[in-house]
Structure formats: structure tokens, C-alpha cells
Amino acid sequence: MAKPCYQCGSCTGGCPIAKRNPEFNPRRIVHRFLLKREDKIPSSSIWFCLLCHSCVERCPQEVKPSHVIVALRNKATQEGDVKEYMRDELEQICLTGWSIPLMPAISKRREALGLPAAPSANVEEVRIIIGLMGLDKLLNERRERRIQG
Numbered sequence: 419m420a421k422p423c424y425q426c427g428s429c430t431g432g433c434p435i436a437k438r439n440p441e442f443n444p445r446r447i448v449h450r451f452l453l454k455r456e457d458k459i460p461s462s463s464i465w466f467c468l469l470c471h472s473c474v475e476r477c478p479q480e481v482k483p484s485h486v487i488v489a490l491r492n493k494a495t496q497e498g499d500v501k502e503y504m505r506d507e508l509e510q511i512c513l514t515g516w517s518i519p520l521m522p523a524i525s526k527r528r529e530a531l532g533l534p535a536a537p538s539a540n541v542e543e544v545r546i547i548i549g550l551m552g553l554d555k556l557l558n559e560r561r562e563r564r565i566q567g
């Protein structure tokens with residue numbers, strides 16, 4: 419972080435999630451993070467962020483609240499505290515290299531906008547990266563849970 423956060427609230431004021439969900443407040447998350455009171459940040463709240471980075475653009479202090487949230491997500495992930503839908507997304511990436519299914523509607527929209535067809539991903543390479551990051555553990559845990567019923 420370039421300069422200290424002075425709790426002006428510009429990040430929260432421009433956050434599309436905070437506008438709809440009063441439980442989510444990037445200013446408060448930054449405050450607790452800086453005070454090393456991460457235990458006071460509800461683990462569910464860090465997964466609400468869209469990573470639109472509007473907070474980064476608005477912050478007069480170059481604090482980068484969304485980067486703080488990513489750091490908290492990385493820590494939560496290492497501790498196995500991951501939402502099920504994130505595991506779904508990871509599985510999707512493992513299978514196709516894309517975080518969302520490439521539905522026919524997407525191809526049609528790309529065509530209408532004059533965009534080329536979406537390039538195919540190198541799935542093998544993606545899987546190697548996922549393994550090197552230790553994220554395959556999250557999928558294995560889920561597979562084991564499914565087997566155990």
C-alpha cells in the first residue's frame with residue numbers, strides 16, 4: 419500500500435456490491451486488515467467482491483482495497499475456507515480452461531459484435547498451473563466428499 423488509508427469511505431461509496439449488500443464494506447475490511455483484526459472480517463464477506471476494481475480507481479490513497487480482498491481470499495483458500503461455487507468454477511477451469519461455460523449464446527453475441535470466435539484454451543497447461551498452485555487439493559477434497567456421499 420502506497421499511503422495509509424484514512425477511512426474516507428470512497429471505496430465503499432462506489433462499490434456496486436456495498437450498494438446492495440450492507441454486510442459488505444470494503445472500507446471496514448481494509449480497516450480491520452490494517453489493524454491485523456482479520457478475525458473480525460466475516461469470511462463470507464470476502465467472497466462477495468466482484469473484483470471490478472472500482473475501489474482501486476476511487477481510492478485517493480492508492481490503498482487498493484480489492485488487492486487486500488484478494489490477499490484475504492488467498493489466505494482463506496490456503497486454509498480450505500472456500501465457497502462451493504468457487505470449487506465449481508475451478509472444476510470448470512480444469513475441464514475447459516474457461517471460468518464459465520462457453521454457451522452458444524456467447525458465440526452468437528460475439529458474432530453480432532464482430533468479434534472472432536473465442537479461442538480455445540490449453541487445458542493441459544491450465545491443469546499444470548492449477549497443480550503448481552496447490553489448488554487441485556480443493557477439487558480432490560470435493561471428489562472425496564462426493565464418493566463418501
Ligand code: SF4
Nearest residue numbers: 423425426427429477
Ligand atoms: S481504502 Fe482508500 S477509499 Fe477506502 S477508505 Fe481507505 S483511503 Fe478511503
Ligand code: SF4
Nearest residue numbers: 433467468470471473
Ligand atoms: S473490487 Fe470488490 S470491493 Fe472493490 S468496488 Fe469492486 S466489488 Fe467493491
